[in-house]
Amino acid sequence: MAGPRVLVIGGGLAGLAATMRLAELGVDVDLVSLVPVKRSHSVCAQGGINSVNTQTRQEGDNESKHLDDTVYGGDFLQHQPPVKEMADWGPRIVDLMDRLGVPFNRTPEGFRDQRRFGGTLYKRTAFSGATTGQQLLYALDEQVRRWEVAGKVKKWEFWDFLQPVLDADGRCRGAICQDLVTMEFRAFPADAVIVASGGCGLVFGRSTMSMVCTGSAVSRCYAAGAFYGNGEFIQVHPTAIPGADKLRLMSESARGEGGRVWVPKTPQDSRDPRDIPEGERIYFLEERYPKYGNLVPRDIATREIFNICTNEGLSVEKDRLCVYLDLTHIPKETLDRKLGGILEIYEKFQGVDPRFVPMKIFPAVHYSMGGLWVDYERSATGGLVEGSTRNQQTNVPALYAIGECDYQYHGANRLGANSLLSCIFSGLFVAPSVVASFDKAARTDATSPLFAEAVKVQERRHAELLSRPAGGENPYDLHDELGKVMTRACTVVRRNDQLAEAYESVCDLERRWQTCSLSDTGSWTNQNVVFAKALGDMFPLAKLILKGALQRDECRGAHYKPEFSMPGVEADDPVERRRLAEEWCDRFEENTKKWLKTTVARHGDDGHPVLTYEDVDTSLITPRPRLYGLVGGEVIEEVWRERQNAKLAAAGA
Amino acid sequence: MIRAVDGHSDGSGAAAVGTSAKATPESLRVRVLRQDSPGRESYWECHVIPYEPNMNVISILQKIAARSTTEDGRKVAPVAWDCNCLEEVCGSCTMLVNGRTRMACTALVDRLVEEQPEEIVLEPMSKFPVVRDLMVDRRRVFHSLGRVKAWVPIDGSYDQGPGPRISPEEQEDAYPLSTCISCGCCMEACPQFTKVEVQRMEGESVEAFEARRTAAFDKNFLGAHAISQAMLFNSHPTGKMIADERLEALTDRGGIQMCGNAQNCVAVCPKSIPLTRSIARAGRAATLWAIRRFFDR
Numbered sequence: 001m002a003g004p005r006v007l008v009i010g011g012g013l014a015g016l017a018a019t020m021r022l023a024e025l026g027v028d029v030d031l032v033s034l035v036p037v038k039r040s041h042s043v044c045a046q047g048g049i050n051s052v053n054t055q056t057r058q059e060g061d062n063e064s065k066h067l068d069d070t071v072y073g074g075d076f077l078q079h080q081p082p083v084k085e086m087a088d089w090g091p092r093i094v095d096l097m098d099r100l101g102v103p104f105n106r107t108p109e110g111f112r113d114q115r116r117f118g119g120t121l122y123k124r125t126a127f128s129g130a131t132t133g134q135q136l137l138y139a140l141d142e143q144v145r146r147w148e149v150a151g152k153v154k155k156w157e158f159w160d161f162l163q164p165v166l167d168a169d170g171r172c173r174g175a176i177c178q179d180l181v182t183m184e185f186r187a188f189p190a191d192a193v194i195v196a197s198g199g200c201g202l203v204f205g206r207s208t209m210s211m212v213c214t215g216s217a218v219s220r221c222y223a224a225g226a227f228y229g230n231g232e233f234i235q236v237h238p239t240a241i242p243g244a245d246k247l248r249l250m251s252e253s254a255r256g257e258g259g260r261v262w263v264p265k266t267p268q269d270s271r272d273p274r275d276i277p278e279g280e281r282i283y284f285l286e287e288r289y290p291k292y293g294n295l296v297p298r299d300i301a302t303r304e305i306f307n308i309c310t311n312e313g314l315s316v317e318k319d320r321l322c323v324y325l326d327l328t329h330i331p332k333e334t335l336d337r338k339l340g341g342i343l344e345i346y347e348k349f350q351g352v353d354p355r356f357v358p359m360k361i362f363p364a365v366h367y368s369m370g371g372l373w374v375d376y377e378r379s380a381t382g383g384l385v386e387g388s389t390r391n392q393q394t395n396v397p398a399l400y401a402i403g404e405c406d407y408q409y410h411g412a413n414r415l416g417a418n419s420l421l422s423c424i425f426s427g428l429f430v431a432p433s434v435v436a437s438f439d440k441a442a443r444t445d446a447t448s449p450l451f452a453e454a455v456k457v458q459e460r461r462h463a464e465l466l467s468r469p470a471g472g473e474n475p476y477d478l479h480d481e482l483g484k485v486m487t488r489a490c491t492v493v494r495r496n497d498q499l500a501e502a503y504e505s506v507c508d509l510e511r512r513w514q515t516c517s518l519s520d521t522g523s524w525t526n527q528n529v530v531f532a533k534a535l536g537d538m539f540p541l542a543k544l545i546l547k548g549a550l551q552r553d554e555c556r557g558a559h560y561k562p563e564f565s566m567p568g569v570e571a572d573d574p575v576e577r578r579r580l581a582e583e584w585c586d587r588f589e590e591n592t593k594k595w596l597k598t599t600v601a602r603h604g605d606d607g608h609p610v611l612t613y614e615d616v617d618t619s620l621i622t623p624r625p626r627l628y629g630l631v632g633g634e635v636i637e638e639v640w641r642e643r644q645n646a647k648l649a650a651a652g653a
Numbered sequence: 654m655i656r657a658v659d660g661h662s663d664g665s666g667a668a669a670v671g672t673s674a675k676a677t678p679e680s681l682r683v684r685v686l687r688q689d690s691p692g693r694e695s696y697w698e699c700h701v702i703p704y705e706p707n708m709n710v711i712s713i714l715q716k717i718a719a720r721s722t723t724e725d726g727r728k729v730a731p732v733a734w735d736c737n738c739l740e741e742v743c744g745s746c747t748m749l750v751n752g753r754t755r756m757a758c759t760a761l762v763d764r765l766v767e768e769q770p771e772e773i774v775l776e777p778m779s780k781f782p783v784v785r786d787l788m789v790d791r792r793r794v795f796h797s798l799g800r801v802k803a804w805v806p807i808d809g810s811y812d813q814g815p816g817p818r819i820s821p822e823e824q825e826d827a828y829p830l831s832t833c834i835s836c837g838c839c840m841e842a843c844p845q846f847t848k849v850e851v852q853r854m855e856g857e858s859v860e861a862f863e864a865r866r867t868a869a870f871d872k873n874f875l876g877a878h879a880i881s882q883a884m885l886f887n888s889h890p891t892g893k894m895i896a897d898e899r900l901e902a903l904t905d906r907g908g909i910q911m912c913g914n915a916q917n918c919v920a921v922c923p924k925s926i927p928l929t930r931s932i933a934r935a936g937r938a939a940t941l942w943a944i945r946r947f948f949d950r
Contacts, residue, residue: 024809035735036795038835039743098816101805101889103828110818129828134742138831142804149799157792181784210737244705245712245758246739337825341832345740348759349709428810470728476719519721520730524690525785527733528718 003028004438007175007190009161009217011037013133013420014403015196016140017427018434023147025435030188031144032156032177034212038141041198041210042423045133046251046342048125049097049420051090053114056122063087066124068621070418073119073297074369074411075557076596076623077230079616082376082391082408085383086425093424094126100139104128105338115256115338117416119297125417130251130341136420160530161217164193164224164399165444165454172399173444176454178462180530183523185458187451191438194392194400194430195221199368203538203545204491205483207365208240208249218372218405219537222544226394227373228601228609229407231541232548235414235558236491237366238301239325241346247364248349250325251342252416254359255294257334259327261285261305262358263314273316273324273358284308289629296628299413299558302363306492309362316360324358365491367419369410369558370545372401373600376408382620387432398437402426407598412557465518465529472517475532482509482535486542490549494561499550506546510539510607544601544609551611554595566591569632577632581639584632588625588640596623678704678766682724683713685732686776688783692852695783698732699724699772710750710757710765710775711739714787732775734787741923744834747841748787749776754841756923778841782850793849794835796870797879801902805892817890830885830931832924839877839918839928845911846874874911875903877918881931887938900942909935 004027008015011033019029031037052061066087071080098104098112104126105113114123128135147153158180165174165187174189200215201207222228239250239261255261262281269276285304289296296304305323309315316322327335327343332355335343346354373395377388384391392400392408402423409422444450489495489502513536520528555565566587569580597613604610625640627633681702688695701724702716718731736746739758746757751765751774765773781789819827840846851866853859883899886892903909912932919928 021810035737035743035745036791036835038795039737039745041738041743043742043834044738044740092812095812095815096810099805099807099813099891101816101886101892103819103824103831106819106821106824108821110820112815129832131742131832134834135831139805142798143807143810145795145799146802146804146806210743211739212737243739244707245709245715248740341742348741349761351761474719476715519718519728522689522730525733525788526730528731 004191004435005030005189005443006434007032007188007193008196009175009193010040010196010198010403010405011141011144011155012040012042012196012198012403013137013140013423014427015194016137016144017424018194018196018402018430019153020140020143020147021428021431022434023144023152025431027435029153030156030190031153032159032161032188034158034160034180036157037144037155038138040137041213042137042420043131043134044208044210044249045136045420046130046249047117047253047256048115048127048132048417049094049136050117050124050415050417051094051126051421052087052124053091053094053112053126055114056124059122061122061124063090065122066090069120070409070415071411071621072624072626073415074413075626076618077233077411077556077598077616078409079376080618080620081378081382081384084620085429086409086422088383089425089429090421093421093428097136097139097424100143102128102135102139115253116295117256118252118292118295118301119415125256127253127338130253130339130343133420136424140424161197161220162458163220163454164396165451166224166396167444167450170225171397171439173450176451176458178458180527181525183462183526185455187446187455189443189446189451191443192398192400192434194402194434195372195405196401196403196427197405199404200538200541201365201368202479202534203482203542204234204365204486205480206245206247208237208247209366214534214538215368215541216534216537218401219541221372221394221396221399221401222540222601222603223537224396225603226396226399226401228370228544229373230370230412230548230599231544231601232490232552232599233369233412233558234365234491234545235298235367235369236302236363238298238305238363239361240364240366241349241359242320242322242362242364243349248345249364249366250346250359250361251339252295252298254325254327254339254342257327257338258330259294259325260329261294261301261323261325263308263316263323267313268316268318273326274328282308282314292628297413297415299560300628302492303560305363322360322362325361326358327354328356328358363492365487367414368404369407369412369414370548370599371405371407373598374401374406374408378617384429386429387436389433389437391433392426392430393433393437400430400434402430412559461533462529465532466521468515468517470517472515473512475513475516475518475528475535478509478513478516479535479538482506482538482542485509486545490546492560494549494559495563496550496553496561499546503543503546503550506539506542513539540603540607540609547609547611548599548601552595552599554591556595568630569635577635578639581632581635584636585625585639585643592623677706678770680704681713681762681766682772683717684772684774685717685786687732687786688777690785691782691850698729704762706763708762710748710760710762710773711736711746713762713773714757732787733785742834744836747778747836747838749778749841750774752776754778754838754921756836759923778837780841780846780848781837782848791837793870794837794840794876794878796867797875798835798882800871800875801879801883801899802895803879803882803886805886805889806895807891819890823888827885827888829924829926830881833878833881833926834924835878836923837878838921838923842917842921843874843876844915844917845913846876849873872906874907875909877912877928877932880909880912880935881926881928884931884934897942900939903935904939904943909939912936
């Protein structure tokens with residue numbers, strides 16, 4: 001019998017990091033990906049990667065502050081030990097990527113340069129132009145190629161993961177995948193399977209995500225019994241370039257380098273933006289959030305941009321909602337050096353040079369904070385026990401999840417430049433855990449009935465789709481409708497009536513999908529059937545996202561329901577202010593007790609998600625009100641502090 | 654969300670005059686060179702797509718997939734093609750658009766119509782075996798990165814502190830090379846880069862077939878892409894520790910000596926990578942290395 005063998009699904013940052021580390025640990029890896037791994041969606045990440053660094057440390061920064069920023073930015077919804085471990089690993093990870101040859105921007109003395117990103121006051125973000133994700137991915141791709149040439153890694157590019165294969169005890173024994181060129185099915189026996197398949201932006205139709213981000217791999221694990229955590233938390237990025245085929249990201253680094261967001265005071269002012277004097281512009285983020293300015297966390301920036309366009313009617317254009325993102329006050333040379341890549345994207349797709357003309361941008365679906373539920377083992381010091389089999393393991397034994405497709409690191413809202421960190425971290429960190437999980441039993445043979453049965457199930461599903469009569473529903477049109485329903489009801493602003501209605505619409509679309517027919521019934525490189533399958537697997541995710549949002553009657557991070565928002569304290573009279581602040585804090589504590597919980601979705605037998613709620617480990621940092629720019633934030637904070645001090649005193653006595 | 658309006662009318666008033674005066678077409682005629690599978694005959698097929706402002710070739714292909722009906726009303730299978738990021742960083746969607754090798758995502762319809770109003774012509778790359786329609790097999794592109802050992806040979810991924818200090822000038826020199834998306838445009842345009850198509854023979858095992866294909870790749874031209882990556886790593890302080898191994902690959906069969914200096918590569922590179930500079934550097938380094946090796950014998 002050969003040595004241990006692990007199957008990795010997805011070759012983005014997380015999948016490649018795990019593959020590299022596993023190969024180093026002597027494990028053979030099968031790496032399955034829908035696209036050549038160098039073309040994975042990680043290449044689209046632009047801004048940078050966060051870690052405490054020598055310079056910020058001397059300004060008072062440390063790993064605990066990175067942890068604090070991450071959980072405060074995420075509205076305390078994430079378990080804290082994994083986040084602590086990630087923040088602790090940050091400096092080592094950036095050092096490692098540096099050693100791998102990532103061309104990070106440099107200071108004149110030759111050190112890595114850093115910039116500031118949203119939700120923090122420190123310059124923690126290392127970057128490589130404005131294509132940091134691409135550069136990090138390439139560095140890992142190169143290392144994995146080295147292992148491939150050495151015979152330790154076998155890549156299966158243009159292959160689709162169809163299902164995990166579970167034995168009678170519910171342990172994952174491998175998977176069934178399909179070759180997208182020959183359409184051949186194949187069983188992949190493995191000692192463990194790691195899913196690293198990224199986000200599910202296509203559930204929302206158009207987003208900033210790549211075309212492979214259908215969420216299908218995750219949905220197939222969910223259908224097989226894996227739990228899904230915090231599905232309703234979807235990040236809508238404040239700044240994207242609207243487009244017919246996709247909404248292209250305009251990185252937060254544009255604001256990190258000094259970009260300013262504004263609208264003209266006069267609605268739909270028809271003048272050239274450069275001719276509108278300063279006094280006739282509203283820099284609404286700077287005005288409302290003096291401390292963080294244009295770098296408030298993403299959920300807040302998104303809501304403000306959405307609000308100024310929809311409620312205040314100040315969109316730059318009438319027929320297309322957008323605001324200005326202005327870089328024209330920054331010297332062209334600086335822009336070229338630090339933001340070249342993203343400015344080129346704008347120029348190429350919009351035909352306008354953003355170095356000289358303010359960009360027009362609007363929010364777009366960008367990141368799935370939620371994902372497969374995974375476990376961890378807490379260490380005595382509040383971090384994780386390295387090599388514990390529980391780390392990153394789903395509720396299905398030997399089935400692991402890492403990267404954007406796990407739910408663990410970003411809570412209710414992800415901070416910019418934390419995703420590249422969480423992907424690489426979870427990829428490196430999972431490897432020893434997976435190795436420790438190998439059981440003594442021999443790997444199930446590919447020819448065993450367990451795999452043969454599973455292959456048959458997939459062959460039947462495939463044949464059934466191909467044999468449907470012509471003239472039924474068009475899968476591309478159904479996808480378009482799904483995207484519209486989800487974008488309307490479940491992005492920036494959420495209302496229960498709309499969510500309930502959207503849930504019905506999605507169920508209806510799912511029924512219609514049962515009768516969709518294919519325009520290609522061939523058995524060679526049939527992209528039509530692959531898309532139809534992926535679309536079918538979007539509905540369960542759409543339903544758990546909607547149901548999670550419907551049931552969560554509060555505002556937290558990216559999940560915003562005006563009906564349950566907590567307005568600030570507007571009174572001027574000190575006594576009244578104090579009373580209102582007390583009330584505000586009472587309500588906050590009550591809400592925390594009720595809703596500071598992970599949503600855990602299980603695929604019900606009737607096809608509907610079953611939701612349960614799990615307590616969040618907040619043992620390292622006590623949850624506190626998120627007061628970015630809230631009116632009366634000072635008095636609320638004062639009352640809150642007094643209460644915390646009283647609690648501490650009581651505990652001490 | 655909301656679709657963008659015509660890019661030309663964006664912001665800058667001066668640019669708007671030129672295009673708004675011109676009548677926009679109501680529909681687009683798109684001619685696609687199709688092929689059902691490797692070894693089959695290719696054939697042309699025409700599609701008519703309603704025009705919308707701000708389209709690119711990707712949105713045309715999306716519409717063709719959704720409609721699956723030709724100009725003369727025949728129901729056909731959707732055109733197969735490769736794409737992923739749609740913002741020109743993944744390198745997937747290379748094809749010939751109006752005869753020119755380029756990325757389909759940045760091929761904006763308004764520009765194409767300006768150049769050639771009658772029709773838009775889409776063909777697969779010609780230097781790689783067609784899988785189906787516009788989809789080609791570019792595994793050779795990635796294989797060539799292995800040939801030149803395009804990586805930094807680290808001891809392992811355990812913490813060893815930061816990487817070497819690098820001046821801003823060195824970073825600015827390396828970064829453009831590192832933005833290469835392995836799209837294959839430079840190979841498509843290169844007269845010296847020829848197609849290698851190896852078919853599996855009757856009764857041949859997968860392993861034997863793959864070995865035969867790899868051998869065929871190994872004796873044919875690397876192409877500008879791999880040469881440039883070799884130079885990227887030969888300029889990195891740790892990467893250069895195996896510079897000789899890369900130079901050996903560059904001077905082996907199918908190496909830099911194949912380059913005929915046509916300079917097409919640099920002209921078609923969507924990322925404006927200074928490929929000819931890399932090739933010139935590689936040529937010099939290879940010569941010096943060959944001389945050194947001669948005297949070391």
